[in-house]
Amino acid sequence: MSDADQRSSKHPHAPPDFSALLGELRAWASELGFSQIAVADIDLRTAEPGLLAWLDAGFHGSMDYMAAHGLKRARPAELVPGTLRVITARMDYLPSVTFGTPEGWQAIEWQRLAQPTQGQISVYARGRDYHKVLRARLQQLADRLAQRIGPFGYRAFTDSAPVLEVELASRAGLAWRGKHSLALSRDAGSMFFLGELFVDLPLPVTPAIEPHCGSCSACLDVCPTQAIVAPYRVDARRCISYLTIEHDGPIPLELRPLLGNRIYGCDDCQLACPWNKFAQAAVLADFDARPGLAGASLQSLLDWTEPEFLRRTEGSAIRRIGFQRWQRNLAVAAGNALHAGHAPELRPVLEALLPAATPLVAEHLRWALSTPGALGALQGRPAVDPSCP
Known part of the structure; x- marks a missing residue:
């Protein structure tokens, strides 16, 4: 409409x-x-x-x-x-x-985040x-x-x-x-x-409900980049969803290692939230995962050409970021995997992409091939507070 x-x-x-x-x-x-x-x-x-x-x-x-x-x-x-x-x-x-x-x-999504050679797309x-x-x-x-x-x-x-x-x-x-x-x-x-x-209809207003987060801080504690700077307050400039979707420039150097294998969005605060044990299954088949978008290897996703990206993301929210940002995000994820000692076969794939890469993508490819990085997004994830509801 x-x-x-x-x-x-x-x-x-x-x-x-x-x-x-x-x-x-x-x-x-x-x-x-x-x-x-x-x-x-x-x-x-x-x-x-x-x-x-x-x-x-x-x-x-x-x-x-x-x-x-x-x-x-x-x-x-x-x-x-x-x-x-x-x-x-x-x-x-x-x-x-x-x-x-x-x-x-939730357990399945945590397992996928722990696989550095897979590309993680928000559910x-x-x-x-x-x-x-x-x-x-x-x-x-x-x-x-x-x-x-x-x-x-x-x-x-x-x-x-x-x-x-x-x-x-x-x-x-x-x-x-x-x-x-x-x-x-x-x-x-x-x-x-x-x-x-x-x-423009005077429908009856339905009553608000009380919040039920209590003293729980699971979402704040688990955020990989600490983008939730205070309860109810998010600094989008540090949020992985913003960085991989809305932001069209270089991803800040200090945040790249924290992206882990997340290539489109981030669900960590939702995965950690105890209330999501009550999450409901979709009624509509529209939200079923398309083949190749859940648990796909970084290597297979890096092999996509722009026409293939457009074909596979037709009618998907992913298409809105365009092929350049898609490649940028993949380069960061691949760099994190290489630093962690995984998938050395990604190196020649990244090198092969460099000659035709745009300046933005080339910068991230070179970072992926050379950075010592850090393992912040792949290790030491804080546990959910057992006192949460």
């Missing part, structure tokens, strides 16, 4: 019973593959100081669009005039195949691009609502505009904000996507 406004000032049908309508919305959402929906008010003024402090600290890194939109993120009615409520939706994404393994999905990115999946389903939900009450004003978002998604989900009672800054649910952990419908 396009992010263009879908608005009408007329509601030709009789005014609906909005409490009953919310019940119908929940049933329709479930049929469409959503795990839960809730409704938030649009008064987010109390979130503005924290947003401004985060931006003032420069924690958004090179994501200039975060600052460009300013406080519009905390003011839904300015982003979409006429908005009265935000329907916030959760969609679980943990692949059912991984979820159903006897060892448990959410192994299937179809969630932007496409959620936007299409949110559009269907809006269409169903229009059939029921007549034309209404709305706009759908999925991590695609200046929207405080976690804040809205928290206020609606769909989740609470964990210390890693992600949305957390007692029933589903954090392994879910969020989407929103900004609507």
